[in-house]
Amino acid sequence: MARVSYKQIVSIILLNLIALWLTYGYLVAANPLTIRELQLPSRLDCRLIVHYPEKLVYGERFNISGRLSCERETPLGLIAQALLICGDIHTLTVNASIVKADGSFNIVLEPDFPKPSIASAQCSLTVHVISKTVSTGLVDKKTLTMIIPS
Amino acid sequence: MKKIIEVLCPILILSSYLKIISSIGAASIFMIRRWSMLKPLSIVFVDEFIDCLAVAFIAFILSILVAYKHRTFPSFLFIFLSILSIASSILTFYQYSMSLSLILGFLVSIYMTLVKREITLALIFRWLLVLLIILEVLGFSGWLLYLLHGGVNPYTEPIPLQDLEAKIVYSLSPLTPVIMTIFMLSTFLIVVTKPLKPIEESRPAEQLGRVKAFLEDVAEKMNENADRYYPWNLVLLSSSLILPVLAVFLLYSPIVNPSNMTVGVDIVYYVNYLNQVRDSSENSLEILSNMLSRDRPLTLLIIYSISILSSLDFKTVSIYLPVILSPLLIFSIYYLASRLFKDKLYSSLTCFLTATGPFTTASLYGGFLANWLGLSLAYLSLAILIKSTEQNSVRLLTASILLSILSHLAHPVPWNFLILATILAAALLAFRRHNDRRILKLIVTFIVVNILYDFLKTRVLSFSGATVVAQSIISTELSINNMVNFWPINVFMTYFHVGGAFNFPPTYFSALIGMILFSLVKQFKLDILKMWVVAGLPLYLLGPDYVQARTLQNIPVDLFASAGFLVISDYLSVRDKFSPIFFIVFIYLLYLNNLLRFTVNLPF
Numbered sequence: 111m112a113r114v115s116y117k118q119i120v121s122i123i124l125l126n127l128i129a130l131w132l133t134y135g136y137l138v139a140a141n142p143l144t145i146r147e148l149q150l151p152s153r154l155d156c157r158l159i160v161h162y163p164e165k166l167v168y169g170e171r172f173n174i175s176g177r178l179s180c181e182r183e184t185p186l187g188l189i190a191q192a193l194l195i196c197g198d199i200h201t202l203t204v205n206a207s208i209v210k211a212d213g214s215f216n217i218v219l220e221p222d223f224p225k226p227s228i229a230s231a232q233c234s235l236t237v238h239v240i241s242k243t244v245s246t247g248l249v250d251k252k253t254l255t256m257i258i259p260s
Numbered sequence: 261m262k263k264i265i266e267v268l269c270p271i272l273i274l275s276s277y278l279k280i281i282s283s284i285g286a287a288s289i290f291m292i293r294r295w296s297m298l299k300p301l302s303i304v305f306v307d308e309f310i311d312c313l314a315v316a317f318i319a320f321i322l323s324i325l326v327a328y329k330h331r332t333f334p335s336f337l338f339i340f341l342s343i344l345s346i347a348s349s350i351l352t353f354y355q356y357s358m359s360l361s362l363i364l365g366f367l368v369s370i371y372m373t374l375v376k377r378e379i380t381l382a383l384i385f386r387w388l389l390v391l392l393i394i395l396e397v398l399g400f401s402g403w404l405l406y407l408l409h410g411g412v413n414p415y416t417e418p419i420p421l422q423d424l425e426a427k428i429v430y431s432l433s434p435l436t437p438v439i440m441t442i443f444m445l446s447t448f449l450i451v452v453t454k455p456l457k458p459i460e461e462s463r464p465a466e467q468l469g470r471v472k473a474f475l476e477d478v479a480e481k482m483n484e485n486a487d488r489y490y491p492w493n494l495v496l497l498s499s500s501l502i503l504p505v506l507a508v509f510l511l512y513s514p515i516v517n518p519s520n521m522t523v524g525v526d527i528v529y530y531v532n533y534l535n536q537v538r539d540s541s542e543n544s545l546e547i548l549s550n551m552l553s554r555d556r557p558l559t560l561l562i563i564y565s566i567s568i569l570s571s572l573d574f575k576t577v578s579i580y581l582p583v584i585l586s587p588l589l590i591f592s593i594y595y596l597a598s599r600l601f602k603d604k605l606y607s608s609l610t611c612f613l614t615a616t617g618p619f620t621t622a623s624l625y626g627g628f629l630a631n632w633l634g635l636s637l638a639y640l641s642l643a644i645l646i647k648s649t650e651q652n653s654v655r656l657l658t659a660s661i662l663l664s665i666l667s668h669l670a671h672p673v674p675w676n677f678l679i680l681a682t683i684l685a686a687a688l689l690a691f692r693r694h695n696d697r698r699i700l701k702l703i704v705t706f707i708v709v710n711i712l713y714d715f716l717k718t719r720v721l722s723f724s725g726a727t728v729v730a731q732s733i734i735s736t737e738l739s740i741n742n743m744v745n746f747w748p749i750n751v752f753m754t755y756f757h758v759g760g761a762f763n764f765p766p767t768y769f770s771a772l773i774g775m776i777l778f779s780l781v782k783q784f785k786l787d788i789l790k791m792w793v794v795a796g797l798p799l800y801l802l803g804p805d806y807v808q809a810r811t812l813q814n815i816p817v818d819l820f821a822s823a824g825f826l827v828i829s830d831y832l833s834v835r836d837k838f839s840p841i842f843f844i845v846f847i848y849l850l851y852l853n854n855l856l857r858f859t860v861n862l863p864f
Contacts, residue, residue: 117455124452128445136438139747195521234519 156180158248160237166194166256171220178213178239178248189240190215196223196233196256209239221256231256261325265372266379268322270388273365275315278303278424279358281431303427312354316345319361326368329378334371338364382835389842392428396849399425403856410515425853432765437750439768440812443820444800446775447790472780478830479781482601482823489605492844496608497594500615503852504586507624507859512579516860524627525758527578534564534574555724558669559630581629589636590615596643597819600785603826609847610822613767616851617821621858622761622813634671635814637663638678645682645706646785649699657702661709668714672726677795677814679710679726684791689784699784738802746801753805762812764854766847770824771817777827778820789816 160176174192178184188209207217217237233256239248282303305311323338341364348357372379402421442449458464487493510516511523522528533554541547547564551557567577590611597607614620623632641663648656668675686703689696718725742749754763775793778786796811803811825847832839 115455121452121455125449125456128449128452132438132442135441135747135750136434139437139751195519232519 155182156184156239156246156248158237158239158250160250160252162235162252162254166221166233166254168221168225168256168258171218174217174219174235174237176215176237176250178209178215180213184209184211184213186211188246190217191238191240192217192219193236193238194219194221194233195236196221196226196231206240226258229258229260231258261329262378265322265325265329265368266383267387268318268325269365269369269372269379269384270391272315272318272322272361273369274388274391275318276358276361276365277431278428279312279315280355280362281427283355283358303424308354309349309352312349312357313346315361316342316349316357319345319364322368323364326371330376334367334375338368338371341367380835382832382839385832386836386839386842389839389846393842393846393849395425395428396846396853398422399853400849400856403853403860406860407510407513407515422853422857426857429764429766429850429854433755433763436763436765436768437747437754439765439772440754440762441750441800443768443772443775443817444793444797444811446772447779447794448797450776450779474831475777475780475827478827479601479777481830482603482606482826484602487604489841489844493604493608496605496612496848497590499848499852500590500608500611501587503855504590504615504620504624505583507620507855508580508582508586510859511624522575522579524579524624524629526627526629527575528627530560530563530578530627530629531574534560534567538564553723555672555726555729556630556634556670558666559633559671562633563629578627578629582624582632585629585632585636586615586620589632589639592636592639592643593818596639596646596816597822599643599646600789600819601823606822606826609825609844610818612848613818613821613825613851616855617767617818618762618764619813619818621855622758622809625758625761625858628813630671631673631810631813634667634674637667637670638674639816641667642678642682642788645703646788649702649784652698652702657706661706664706664710665713668710668717668726672724672729673810673814675710675714675726676730677792679707680795681788681792682707684794685784685788688787688791696784733799733803733807737804737807738798740802742804743802749805750808753808757805757809759858761858762809766850767817767821770822770828771820773824773827774820774822775824777823789819792816793820 157179158176159179160174162174163172166172176190178188178190189206190209191204191206193204205217205219207215209215233254234251235254236249236251239246306314320339320342323335323342327335327339329335341360345357345360345364348354348360369381369384373381373384399422405421458468512520517523537547537550537560541550548561551560551564554560563574563577563581566572566581567574570577593614594607594611597610598604601607622628641660644656644660644663647653648660664675664678667678682703686700686707689700689703714725714727717723718728754760775790778790793815796815799807799811825843829840829843832843
C-alpha cells in the first residue's frame, strides 16, 4: 500500500482550508441568494417622498427631508443617500441618513467644493434609498439652482 | 433530427438560465451600480407565465425527440421531467419550472454527447456561441442606436437590446471575487498541490497527463504559429488602438455627457496640484523642482508641458491624456506579449483585452493617468529586459534600466511591482539547479541600478518616490484586520470600487486557465509574470479595498487571460472548425460591450 507523506497531508489540509474559505466567500459573502437584499422593498410596494429646499445657497447648509411610505412595515437598516452634483469639476457632495422605523429621514448637506466664480449654477440633487450594499431602486431627483454669493 | 437536438439543447439551456437568474435576483443585485436604478430588473419577454411555459415546452419537445431516437429509460425520465416543468409553470412555480428545464437541458446534452456519443460537445458549444453572439450583437446595436439616434439614458432606463447581454454578464458576478482570489492565489495553489500526484497508471493520472499534454501542445503552438487567424490579428490590434481613444471622446460627447462633467476621479487632484504649483512658483526651475519632489513627476511634467505647448488648460489636457496613454500601453503590451510567445494572435488579443477590459474602464473611471503611464513604461522595460537576457546585450539592458527609471518617475506602484517581480524571479532562477549565470548577472544589474536610483531619490535627496510610497502603504494600510474582513472588503471592491470596473468575470476565469498554462512552461520570462502576481498577493490579502483594486490594476492579468482564451480556442479548433472563429467573435463583442457599458452608460 502506498504511504502518504507528510507533505501530502499538509497539502490536503491546506487545500481543504482554502476550499472552505473560498466556499464561504462564494456562498455567504458574494452570493445573491444568501445576501438578504431580495427582501428589500421594491418600487411596487414602497413610495419615496422627498421635500427639497426652495433654493440652494453656496456655503449654507440645507436639509432634505422625506419619507418612505410602504404598504407593509418599513424594512430596517435602510439608508437614504443624497448626491449633489453642481456644474463642473470638483462638485460632488454626498451625505446619508438612516431611514427611521416610521420611514422618515433627514439629510443635511453642505456644499464643500471650491467656490465657483459664477453667480449661480445648476445643480442636480438625487436621493437614493440604499441598503449596506445595494440600491433598492427607490430614487428621486430634482434640478435646483444654487446661488453663489459674491 | 440530430441537428434539431443540437440546436435545441443550447436554446433550452440559455433560455432557462435567463429566466432563473431573473427569478432568483442574480441578474439584478450586482448590476445596480452600472445599470438601471428605476426599472424592475427581472427578465420578462412576454409575461412571466408565457415565458416559462414556452421554455418548458422547448424542454418537452427536446425530450420527445430524444425518446423518439432512443427508447431507453433516461429518455422517458426526460419526458417526465419536462412534464413536471410544464406543470410547475402552470402552477406558477416559475423558479422550480425553470430549474427543471435547465437541469433537463444539461442532462440531454450529457446523454447525447457522453453516453450515446451522437453529438459532440463542441457542436453544442458552437450553437451556444451562436446564441450568445446574437445577444452580444443585440447589445452592441443597442449602444450604437443610442449613440446615433439618442434616446433615454441607459443608466436610468435600460434599453431591451442591451438588457439581456448586461444581465447575463452580471449574473456571473457572485463568481468574480472568488475566481479573482483563486487567480491571485494560483501560484501558491500550484505549489501546494504539487505533492498530490495521482497514482501512476490510474485513470486520474491518465486524464491529468492528457490535459498536461494538451496544454504543452498549446504552449508549443503559441511559440510556433506566427500568423494564424491573420485577419483577426489586424482587427484586434487596430481595435485596441482605436476603441479606447474613441471611448475618451465618447465620454465627453453631448449625448453621453450632456452636462460635460469631468469623468475620472483623480483628474481633479492633478489639476489642483498643477494649478497650485504654477501659482506658487516664480520660474520654470522652481516648477520643475516642485514636481520632482513628488512621487509622479513625469506624469505631471507631461500634463504641464502639453498644456503650455497647446495653450490648453490642465483639465482639458488631463481629460484627453488617455488618447496618448492608451496607444502607448497597447504598444508596450504588444511588444511584451510578442517577447513571450511568437503567436501574433496572442499579442493582439492581449492588447484588445487590455483596451476594452477592466484595466481601461477602471483607468477611465478613476482617472489613473500616472498609473497608466507608469505601467506602460514598466511593461516596455520588462520586454526589453527579456530581450537583453535572450541576446546577452548590455545596450538593451541599459535601455531597459532607463525605461524602468522613467516608470519610477511616472508612478511609484508599477515600478515597485516590476522590481519586486524581478527580485523574486531572480531568486527563483538562483535556486534552480541548472541556472543561467549570464541571465542572473543581467537581472541583478537591473535590480541594483534601480534600487540605487530609488535610494538616491528618496533617501539622499529626500524626495518622494516608489519605496517611500510602498513603505507608507505597508505600514499604514496593510493589516491582519483586513485579512479577517477579506470577503466584505473584496466584494465591495469588486462591485463598487471604480464603478464596479473589476466586476468582469470572463477576464479572471480565463486568466486562471492562462496561469495553469504558464505554470507548465519553465521559462524565466514567464517566471517574472508569475512572480508579478505573487508580489501582489500580500497587498491583495491584507489591504483595504483601494489597495486590492490597485493591485488588480497593476498585475498583467490580460497577458494571462489572453493565453486562457487561446487554450479554449485551441480546444475547440481540434473538434470543430467553426467554433474557434465564433469564440473569437464572441470574445470581441463581449469586451466591446463591456467598454460601451462603461463609457456610454454614465449616471449624468
